[in-house]
Amino acid sequence: MRKPVYMDNSATTRCSDASMASMTPLFAESYGNPSALYDGGRAAFKALEDARASVAASLGALKSEIFFTSGGTESDNWAIASAAEAAEAALLSGKGAGGRHMVCSAVEHSAVLRPLQRLERRGWEVTVLETDRTGAVSAESLEEAIRPDTKLVSVMAANNVVGTLQDVKSLAGVCRRRRVLFHTDAVQAAGHVKIDVRDWDADMVSVSAHKFHGPKGVGALFSKVPRRPDPLVLGGGQERGGRSGTENVPGAVGMAAALAEATANMERDAARLKSMRDRLIEGALKIPGVLLTGDPTRRLPGHASFVIEGIRHSAYLIGMLNERGVCASSGSACTAASKEADHVLQALGYGWEPFASLRLTLSVYNTEEEASYVLEILPDCISELRRRDSLGSTGARVLGDGEAAAKERLRTAGKGGWKV
8 A cells, every 4th residue: 555645744744753852851751840940840941941042043043032832823923912012002101102003914824814803803903915926025015004103014934825935034124124023924934944033134933843843832933132022821921921831841842853953954955845846846737727826936945836727626636636645735724624715825816716726745755756646646636526527627607707807817927927
């Protein structure tokens, strides 16, 4: 029986051997509470602080700027809530400028969008920036969106659905000139592309261990000194008063080991993944009615994503691939059960029906043989689903004027360079 081919590494990754080995002693031997004063507690505290220093080094940060969390979602929530809390406290004290306004892009993860929606219900205003066809935000559009009362801009470093990399340094530069806090969700980027928070000049950066072969349930928020994020979780005052609750020492240590390994091998691994990714893209685009989503070159090294015409629902394709031993996805794991087009794809103009979306994301554990197998079975899977679907390969339903225009723009967009 064929071993499953796992190509859903944007959703989660297997733990690396180095990460696993680093955590094992902390579960059964050095398991003390890091807040305790006896030797076992001090040993756990040292392990935690060593992990903090290692994560900081991998990101170009200071040790004091790293706060461990339960993952990317909490880190994103914390960054946004902290900025809002600080602004509201300044307003109440009479020390801050008036107004409550934040900016994000239309392609952010729900861990950013939903906290912002909550703030809107509390009277905040949120400007949502449109992107180009690839999902990129321009510095010019951000410049126009910032107002005198803007307190935070949040734009992700790498998109989880289409893989496009943002020009974070340029966007952060706009915020620096306008004296506005800048946060970036780097959950998909960390461990895969170089991150130097000093070079980026970001105020806050979110990362998550299980996206780069670390354990689930642990992440980090970088917050630039001298800014300490206002606490989101209250209690015993751990994480230097920033996040209460007994620290996940094994998780932090496993995260540090995984990130250090990924950072050390990044150049070598990225070159191999780009080669395999481009091979997948080239092969998939030979199938009629398959279009590439995201930027063809400025994208994550192991990320290939497509829309496929003539299939009623993405779940059908994912299910058929699963039957043939391939683990893939249609986009964000957080919205996999929805029958609606992913909000990222909608923001990029993929609003017509019927179409399926497919995301194939690679890791260092994938092989060329696996890529060959996927390219071997994918055409037959698509043909079979189109044959089953009463709409056929071109779609029997008459498109409305708006949908037809959007579809035509996508067909001709290759002249502008986005369609490989």
